[in-house]
Amino acid sequence: MRLKTIDQHILDQQRKFPGVSGEFSGLLYDIALAAKLVSKEVNRAGLGDLLGTLGEVNVQGEIVQKMDKYANELFLRILSTGGKVCAIATEENEKITEIHEDGFVGKYAINMDPLDGSSNIDVNVSVGTIFSLHRKRSAGPRGSEEDCLQPGIKQVGAGYVIYGSSTMLVYSTGLGVHGFTLEPTVGEFILSHPNIVMPSRCAMYSVNEGNAAYWDAGTRAYIDSLKAVDPASGRPYTARYIGSLVSDFHRNLLKGGIFLYPADHKDPKKPSGKLRLLFEAAPMAFIAEQAGGAASTGSQRVLDVVPAHLHQRVPLVVGPKSEVARYEAMTRAAG
Ligand code: AHM
Numbered sequence: 001m002r003l004k005t006i007d008q009h010i011l012d013q014q015r016k017f018p019g020v021s022g023e024f025s026g027l028l029y030d031i032a033l034a035a036k037l038v039s040k041e042v043n044r045a046g047l048g049d050l051l052g053t054l055g056e057v058n059v060q061g062e063i064v065q066k067m068d069k070y071a072n073e074l075f076l077r078i079l080s081t082g083g084k085v086c087a088i089a090t091e092e093n094e095k096i097t098e099i100h101e102d103g104f105v106g107k108y109a110i111n112m113d114p115l116d117g118s119s120n121i122d123v124n125v126s127v128g129t130i131f132s133l134h135r136k137r138s139a140g141p142r143g144s145e146e147d148c149l150q151p152g153i154k155q156v157g158a159g160y161v162i163y164g165s166s167t168m169l170v171y172s173t174g175l176g177v178h179g180f181t182l183e184p185t186v187g188e189f190i191l192s193h194p195n196i197v198m199p200s201r202c203a204m205y206s207v208n209e210g211n212a213a214y215w216d217a218g219t220r221a222y223i224d225s226l227k228a229v230d231p232a233s234g235r236p237y238t239a240r241y242i243g244s245l246v247s248d249f250h251r252n253l254l255k256g257g258i259f260l261y262p263a264d265h266k267d268p269k270k271p272s273g274k275l276r277l278l279f280e281a282a283p284m285a286f287i288a289e290q291a292g293g294a295a296s297t298g299s300q301r302v303l304d305v306v307p308a309h310l311h312q313r314v315p316l317v318v319g320p321k322s323e324v325a326r327y328e329a330m331t332r333a334a335g
């Protein structure tokens, strides 16, 4: 196979969209650049004084890991320059960051989780970055919250970076899903997984089963069904849960599996999922659909959910189409 860098791939994709300006491609280059810098820091996190928590509480009420803060600031700094972006919303910041340079406002809004699963860093488990790209839609001269608060179906691109045994960037601009592996010595992302298609056969499930007491009856029945011997394969499904969305999703995308973070009924008046619609669920849903899979809240296609606020959480069930449909049917039947 001819070696292709991410820069070349982005240019090739740009040619398929007549009239597309270089701004969008520039944005993807910027994300790749920031990802390389985060990758370098994540790899040495065990050595530097970045390890550990800062003792602050972020808007989600969780302890902010030092690397979260580093990645958040780095992405904001890199994406704020060059006039491509009008607004950035991140899981770390309560409000959007509006961007304008010398009266110039970019065409795109970005939603991102700069370092998802960062509590795993202390124990050397893979973490990731998730990003979602929208076109500016507000009429005003500046970027605004409205530009970030768009349903997933309006995304013009989405992707993630996994900082694992190697660093990989996986993205889609609506023309399939493509994966690149970082060659660390030369600092280039090389196309390693062109046109990723999620296997339709599903033999694996990923869920935090410790929460089963808070699930609805349909979810419990569905997970139980996976533990029965499947007549087709002659064995039950395999359970695999890392607790790091990007890693769990990536494995299932390549090997065929369903990931669930269902609604949690701890507070019966306020059942909700844990994962954030804009920063986690919608971008992963975009990638899943582009790879031939599906993503649902249990009762609705994730990409159709209209966000009410930036930090909204939703249940997320993502995997092969037939498996997601089976989950929806079983939860519907259980009422
Ligand atoms: P974070 O955004 O605070 O890092 O939390 C998100 C993570 C996901 O990566 C993962 O799928 C999930 O939380 C794990 O949650 P739990 O520990 O409840 O299973």
Ligand code: MG
Pocket: 091, 113, 115, 116, 117, 280
């Ligand atoms: Mg997160």
